[in-house]
Amino acid sequence: xxxxxxxxxxxxxxxxxxxxxxxxxxxxxxxxxxxxxxxxxxxxxxxxxxxxxxxxxxxxxxxxxxxxxxxxxxxxxxxxxxxxxxxxxxxxxxxxxxxxxxxxxxxxxxxx
Amino acid sequence: xxxxxxxxxxxxxxxxxxxxxxxxxxxxxxxxxxxxxxxxxxxxxxxxxxxxxxxxxxxxxxxxxxxxxxxxxxxxxxxxxxxxxxxxxxxxxxxxxxxxxxxxxxxxxxxxxx
Numbered sequence: 001x002x003x004x005x006x007x008x009x010x011x012x013x014x015x016x017x018x019x020x021x022x023x024x025x026x027x028x029x030x031x032x033x034x035x036x037x038x039x040x041x042x043x044x045x046x047x048x049x050x051x052x053x054x055x056x057x058x059x060x061x062x063x064x065x066x067x068x069x070x071x072x073x074x075x076x077x078x079x080x081x082x083x084x085x086x087x088x089x090x091x092x093x094x095x096x097x098x099x100x101x102x103x104x105x106x107x108x109x110x111x112x
Numbered sequence: 113x114x115x116x117x118x119x120x121x122x123x124x125x126x127x128x129x130x131x132x133x134x135x136x137x138x139x140x141x142x143x144x145x146x147x148x149x150x151x152x153x154x155x156x157x158x159x160x161x162x163x164x165x166x167x168x169x170x171x172x173x174x175x176x177x178x179x180x181x182x183x184x185x186x187x188x189x190x191x192x193x194x195x196x197x198x199x200x201x202x203x204x205x206x207x208x209x210x211x212x213x214x215x216x217x218x219x220x221x222x223x224x225x226x
Contacts, residue, residue, distance in 0.1 A: 031213050042219035043155070043203060088155060092213060099145070099168055100215060102155040 004091055004103035011109045018076040020106045022089035025070060029091040032065060033100065034074045037086045046074070046087075076108075084110045114138045116218035118204050124224045125194055133189045133221045135204030141216075142209035144187045146179065148172070148200040149220075155203065161187065162209075194225045 004024045012018045024032070030051050035043040049056045049063045049072070056063045062075040072089055086107050090100040117136045125131050137144050146158040159169040161179055178190045187206075191198055201222050205215040 033214070035217070043205075043217040045214060045216060048214060090155075098143070098207075098213065099157040099160055099170075100147075100155075101157065102147075104154055 004089060004101050006087075006089060006103040006106045008104065009107050009109070011111060012079050014079060014081060014110055014112050016079055018074075018079045018083070018108055018110075020074045020076075020087050020089075020108065022072040022074075022103050023070055024072065024089070024091045024101075024103075026091055026093060026101070027067075027070065028094050030094055031092040032063075032072050033090045033092070034061075034063065035088045035090060035102075037088065037105070039085075043088065079108075079110050081110045081112070084108055116204055116206055116216055118202075118218040118221050120221060121219065122222045122224075124226065127196060127225055128193050131191050131194055131223065133191075133202050133204075133223070135187045135189070135206075135218055136185050137187055137204065137206030138208075138216060139185070140208060141206035143167075143207045143215075144179075144181070145205040145207075145215060146189045147203045147205065147217075149203065150197075150200045158189070158202075191223075194223075196225050199223055199225045 006022045033048040034046040036046050047058050060077045064073045086105040088105045089103045119134045144161045149155045159173045160167045176192045180188050201220045203220045204218040207215045
């Protein structure tokens with residue numbers, strides 16, 4: 001079945017790079033997304049990558065996709081305290097209502 | 113920038129009561145979704161809706177649940193007889209359709225069933 005997994009926690013120092021990893025099982029996924037959730041808030045779309053791409057860069061964010069290994073990562077350069085949040089990867093499935101399957105979420109803590 | 117809005121932000125109800133969660137999707141979007149997130153767990157898909165009908169639903173979305181687009185702007189999720197385990201954050205999402213695949217999420221409604 002469809003499954004998306006992430007590590008639960010990541011702690012980095014301010015100014016360092018953060019790398020959040022995600023693995024998925026559905027090889028028919030067409031789009032993969034990263035959403036950010038701050039405490040008590042909704043899901044904010046950060047970036048996405050189409051499945052025929054290997055990399056996408058958007059300012060401080062770099063998304064890498066290894067389709068063979070079904071591995072997705074999000075790199076945040078120059079991590080700031082405002083980046084502290086839970087980061088969810090999600091895959092979009094073909095057909096039907098195009099539902100998203102979300103990962104478990106990675107809690108990023110940025111320390112001074 | 114247009115946003116998905118949801119009301120109320122918080123709802124407390126007694127077990128067995130009916131609740132209606134409301135969403136106003138982004139105005140030119142055609143596809144609508146409900147997801148839920150039980151505290152500490154994954155965000156789970158409930159249902160997708162297009163052209164005034166359900167296009168896909170999950171196992172969670174049983175006969176207790178229903179969705180409706182009563183007018184041109186609102187999209188509602190009704191839970192007929194709430195259970196304790198329905199306590200969760202409920203997110204509405206919408207997307208434009210066509211080649212535009214990205215779903216935009218509302219801030220959520222936190223539902224607590226006592």
